[in-house]
Amino acid sequence: MSDCLFCKIAAGEVPSGKVYEDERVYAFRDIDPQAPVHFLVIPKEHIGSCGEITPDNAHVVASCFTAIAQATREMGVTDFRVVSNCGAKAGQSVPHLHFHVLAGRDMSWPPG
Ligand code: DGP
Numbered sequence: 001m002s003d004c005l006f007c008k009i010a011a012g013e014v015p016s017g018k019v020y021e022d023e024r025v026y027a028f029r030d031i032d033p034q035a036p037v038h039f040l041v042i043p044k045e046h047i048g049s050c051g052e053i054t055p056d057n058a059h060v061v062a063s064c065f066t067a068i069a070q071a072t073r074e075m076g077v078t079d080f081r082v083v084s085n086c087g088a089k090a091g092q093s094v095p096h097l098h099f100h101v102l103a104g105r106d107m108s109w110p111p112g
């Protein structure tokens with residue numbers, strides 16, 4: 001999608017701190033980290049949020065989680081949290097599906 005920030009980041013049109021990339025997925029450091037390790041995993045295909053996952057595009061979710069496992073393994077990170085905010089009331093500020101990966105500190109539950 002031409003006016004989507006995360007599509008531009010995945011395409012390399014907006015600079016980012018890449019931590020992982022394959023044909024379907026891009027992962028990069030969050031600009032406003034909430035933990036010592038905080039990166040975002042996005043599908044290169046534009047999907048607005050978890051609410052737009054369908055049987056036709058669900059394979060990209062598996063690709064995102066495969067990327068999460070590989071990236072954390074490569075970083076030596078064993079304990080981490082994966083979060084996807086869906087909709088403004090849930091805290092979503094960028095309307096392109098993304099998974100936050102947070103690690104490096106104790107996590108509380110439930111999230112605020
Ligand atoms: P959410 O609020 O769940 O939609 O998460 C969006 C995240 O994206 C937020 O933690 C900050 C991050 N973010 C927003 N703009 C940029 C950017 O230009 N570069 C990077 N690296 N991260 C960004």
